[in-house]
Amino acid sequence: MTNLLELYVKLVGLALVGFFLGRKLPTTVPNRLGKWLFSVGVPISIVAFLREADLSGQIWIAPAIAYLAIFLGAFLAWLGIKGQAYLTNTIPQESTQGSLILAAMVGNTGYMGFPIILAMVGKEYFAWALFYDLLGSLFGAYGLGVVLASHFGGSVGNYWQITKAISINPALWSFGFGLLLRQVNIPNVVEFCLEKFAWSVVALSLMLIGMRLSRLNSWHRLPQAAMSLAIKMLLVPLVIGVMLPLFGVTGAPAQVMVLQMAMPPAFATLVIAETFNLDRDLAVTALALGAIILLLTLPVWLWLF
Template sequence: MPSLGISLLKLYLPLMGWVFLGLALGQRLPPATMGILGKFLFWIGVPISIVAFLRRASLSGPIWIAPVTAWAAIFLGAGLAWLWLQHQPQALALSKPDLSKPDLGKPDLNEPNPSKPTRGSFILAAMVGNTGYLGYPVTLTLVGSKYFAWALFYDLLGTTIGAYGLGVVMAARYGMGVQPYGWLAQALGKNPALWSLGLGLTFRAVPLPPLLEQSLQIAAWSNVALSLILIGMRLSQLSSWRSLRLASISLGIKMLVVPFLLGLGLWLVGVQGPAQLVIVLQMAMPPAFATLVIAEAYDLDRDLAVTALAVGSTGLLFTLPIWLWLFQ
């Protein structure tokens, strides 16, 4: 138990510190600052961190289990969310639009029957988690850089492709907006994290001068801090707390049921120890910010997506001790 408390203290102090700093900055700095920081991390910061952490990560063992489990978590989360909607008496029939309402097209989450866009956001929030910006620092702090490759493969070969692949297909099915499917290919092809994965794997064994190697590691950890600051800045802009009930149910599937079931499944097939913990932590992350991007692009229920992001990011502080206690 002391080691559990120390592990959480090592995580929560920097995690909450950087996020709270981002919350404060997000309320004071111009909104354009958040966009600039996000673009920097997307195109430069995160790719540098991937290359740097891969140099110290171990690729031994059945690392392919990480992306396979990621896809199992995506399908299980989406399936459980769909089944819940199907078996709820209040969710069996779609709401009929009321032409007398001035806000037609914006679903009221307090009505008993969720509309198609609301159902789409509900399923999407249960599918993919924030395994990059949030999953990376959590994994690095609690498990260490040796098993970072497991988290990396889970994120890039599972969550990223799942969000902009299956997530986009699902959003097009439930959404009210119209977007070309070519957006999927562009989103994946332009993702620099995927390119940096190949670059890092290719040159991970190439020796570098000590000063350059140290500078690369410092830059990588600095980008982790910037990622947490960006999360805080984005959370500072989330003002909607509608549909707390639906968001809580979707988060329960995403952050509790799926990690527990698949975590036990990993134990049954012999995946235990740090590798198991890394995968469980990635599965237990709150919904990814990509869910909000997709919800906006395909005109899903943005309010539900926002609520799920805010509640999930806060709830992570309370769910992490559960997974450390069960799987550490």
């Protein structure tokens, strides 16, 4: 309970700081901060946290669990759309269907998931969250997510550009370098500075979330967003979380997997929605509402698992 309260103070406090800064500072600031975190901050922090992470056990199953959660979320959202059409005799526009499925698929397992895992489970099991995000959520969003978005948005994506964007992702490269550098001895001073830098990046990531939320002004589409969030943040973690012992995943690793599955929709869903002309209002509403709901659902998942 002490750890949870401390997490809430940091999570809400830093996000609020970012929210107020986002209202006051020029729009270029969060954009530049986001680019710096993407290119420099997050990759270096991945290397730092990987040095203290435990890579033993069934850690390679984490991406498989991520894909299972992604496909289950998409399937349940599709069923929800069909059920709504059957009960109401109305079929949502294809752009709305695309945003509904995207919001139920991919979670914010990086900028929001990493700080929560580090605070509640610890650095020892951080690699489970890392494998889930970089080898699961990343490809789920910019692979399957883009394919679905191009279908529902009625536009044809440049799949070569998508492949290129994934292959040059700095976080993926730092993940590889971090694995190689685990066995390299570095001076204690450098290790200390690296760790402090990594935690500073976590704080900046939470502030960036607040900055981005400060720019979201739409609260339309609440009922439809609620359906996607119920699937993404409640049904999928519960169903797969109960199944985790069947895969041999228990204890702290299972807690990491459940928390990652229970994250609100990723900001990538809004980027994809805007790129492929999906329902932007629905994507925005799901992002904002999901961040609020997380504060209510987080203690439940920690108690259940």
